Amino acid sequence: MTTFTAADVPSLTGRTFVVTGANSGIGRAAARVFARRGARVVLAVRNPDKGAEAAATMTGEVEVRRLDLADLASVRSFAEELTEPVDVLVNNAGVMVPPLTRTADGFELQFGTNHLGHFALTNLLLPRIRERVVTVSSTGHRAGEIDFDDLNWERRSYRPMAAYAQSKLANLLFTSELQRRLARAGSPVIAMAAHPGLAATNLMRPEGRPLARIVEKAVAPFAQSDDAGALPTLFAATQDVPGDSYAGPGGFLEGRGAPKLVGRSARARDTAVARRLWDVSAELTQ
Template identity: 70%
Template sequence: MTTFNAAQLPAMTGRTVVVTGANSGIGRAAAHALAAAGARVVLAVRDLAKGQAAAATMAGDVEVRRLDLADLASIRAFAEDFTDPIDVLINNAGLMVPPLGRTKDGFELQIGTNHLGHFALTNLLLPRIRERVVTVSSSGHRAGTIDLDDLNWERRRYRAFPAYAQSKLANLLFTAELQRRLADVDSSVRATAAHPGLAATNLLDHLDDRRSVLRRFTNRLSQSEADGALPTLYAAVADVPGGSYAGPGGFLQGRGAPKLVSRSRTARNSTLARRLWTRSEELTGVTYPLARTNVTGT
């Protein structure tokens, strides 16, 4: 496929898609397109009022449910309450370069929300997922390193962008290890990943526009939220192999039609991916639920 846009989505009638962080940005744009294609779309959001406002802009079968990825109790409650089959889970919600903060469980805010929250959610929902798990990463993963002994920045001096890059690298390592585990139990569910390139979203709203070089750079070169959502949609519905990574096909993967793109060498480190998985299980208390006698999607 050389081009891809939201109009090329297949008919999604009868399929359920859960999108985290779907009240704004590329999550909202992806949810809007999926609902227009006929899917039942669940906006899994921390702020119900913002979720309802986003849902009001969408046509079709759209509902809003509360999910706070910075709170393991909220994640467990969402997974326990949502008992219907899920065709596609889109792990979209994320934070980018906030000041140092902690989740309710004491995790550094970016690794806790961007990775550990989605790790727990995916594994809790996995027995009900029938088609695909899409996790949104970033080209910023290339600057990332994983410190398994200090994922939560308790020993190091906190630096916001390295913490963000670590969390986005974790997204890709998670996708790779999830796909390996799915293949190991002969599941037809596929784990894929995507990044939006430079998309004009609200991720940097906490920065002072007048002082932020990053904000000015992004505003000048970015594409729209709708275009930024295309790699996510591509990873969700295109006939791509498990473990694939989609992003814009233009200059430096900043914008353009989505295609399968490369990732850093560290993101391809299968040993690190397995070690991160084990550490994530230890931190969240959530383990991989599938065995050969309990295979989803087949």
């Protein structure tokens, strides 16, 4: 079993990292380490004031830029304004088990934020990315299924956990298809995925949301800290591992512990579904 810790992150001097959702949780914890190890870190956040508060707790070169993944116009503006090369993009931001909500473009909020927003961002930045793309998924992907007949929950009765699982499965399918396309093009860039295990973050934002409060209370006794939950992201972003690797905690049921390469569900390995999801996502975000 690996004994990887934040101390094993090598010097990142001279490299630029973009981390979405870096104002809190594992995104903030990972960004802090990247900056401490010498990287220039762009905190891509929906709320710049909260981003500035996070940046103030970090040492090194840190910049805050606004990015709302639930609004494709914001994604395009962010990509247009970020003209410099990016060494590593960390697709970390996410939302979990909200009531049925629509993005600015009419997508179900979890699918629109967790997958489509990051899909669009990655493809817009890809010509300037030099090393790798890391996308944060979840063990919840194992319960996911891609329903191409109703991706945005317009006909089905809305089930927040099922919608979350679909979005996290989409993250892994996107990573695999991105890696295949990069390899086919002869690109040196690689695509990776990671999951934090059971991490005590504010992802669910439980205020006023009964289901989120229930899930948070169930998870809290077993959850690890933001710093521990960020380790798989740090591992995927900085270690010498193959493209399409998936990093997660090495402990019991991948809930906690030092990171290692972990497996994924059969649905997450379906290349035909991955190709179709890519094509549908490209059409939805064009």
